[in-house]
Amino acid sequence: MLQNTVSTRRNIGGTEFPILAAALPVVANDPVGDTYWHIRLKAATTHLSSRPGQFFQLRCPRSEAGDPFLRRPMSVYAVDTNVGEIAFLYKVTGIGTTGLSTLVPGDTLDVLGPLGVGFDINPEWDHVLVVARGVGLATMGPLARALHHNGVALTAICSYRTPEATIGLEPFELHGSVHTVYDTDGTSDIASVDSLIREEHARRSFSFAYTCGSKRIVSLLQDLSSQLGFGGEVALEQRMACGLGMCHSCVIDLRRGDTVESVRVCTRGPVFSLGDIVAPEETLSWYRSCDESAI
Secondary structure (H helix, E strand, O other): OEEEEEEEEEOOOOOEEEEEEEEEEEEEEEEEOOOEEEEEEEOOHHHHOOOOOOEEEEEOOOEOOEOOOOOEEEEOOEEEOOOOEEEEEEEOOOHHHHHHOOOOEOEEEEEEEEEOEOOOOOOOOOEEEEEEEHHHHHHHHHHHHHHHHOOOEEEEEEEEOOHHHOOOOHHHHHHOEEEEEEOOOOOOOHHHHHHHHHHHHHHOOOOEEEEOOOHHHHHHHHHHHHHHOOEEEEEOOOOOOOOOOOOOOOEEEEEEOOEEEEEEHHHHOEEEEHHHEOOOOOOOOOOOOOOOOOO
16 A cells, blocks of 8 residues: 555544545445446555545546546545445546546555545434435445444435436445335425425434435425424535645535625535525535436
């Protein structure tokens, strides 16, 4: 394992944590379905200390598709401290992830991290809700494991376009109750998800909610949190160049009382309070492209 640089940064809570740039050996890199891949890397102790919701900047290799100029931000999918591995679940969509899919065991991948501010977890919470869609489930895998470790009950709603596109359910099935919803049968429609959340809350009230889903589910959870009385957090997906706060390419707008403040996702997030996310009519800068009829 080649270590390039080590530095420290102070997170939003005032705690220092290490950031390591290193070339990590590829243990496995396998396709999951038609467009998703699961890569496992032999990791340093620093990387294994990453918190749920944090991300890494990956230097994807050159391929026939082209030469990626910038690193690609990617959420941690799994950390295995027993064997010293870190894993990422990704969808092949462009030059960077196409190059990433060409790596084989024995190759190395240049990574920088862990970066950003992760999810808050309160061991005193009784029951929490997780709502995610597609590859966004990768962000929530470590969260499901951490909630279980802290004795917090979990209900997950996992949304996909089709049953054939189902991925990333294992952490939720192992550590909680899971509902799968699909575009093809209409169960991912926002009205259906609204009813499902209300039904689950009536059975056992939610203390908190997490999502990395579409703008529609963010808006829905904002409404439900005020009506049903639970807080929440959102993990945002945003293009970024450096991941360290220097380039200001990942700036978004957040609500601060009666005003809107511009902040950098890489340093203040990618996890933010549900109530701080501004309404879609105020800004669309951070929202990922999605089917407007589904979450």
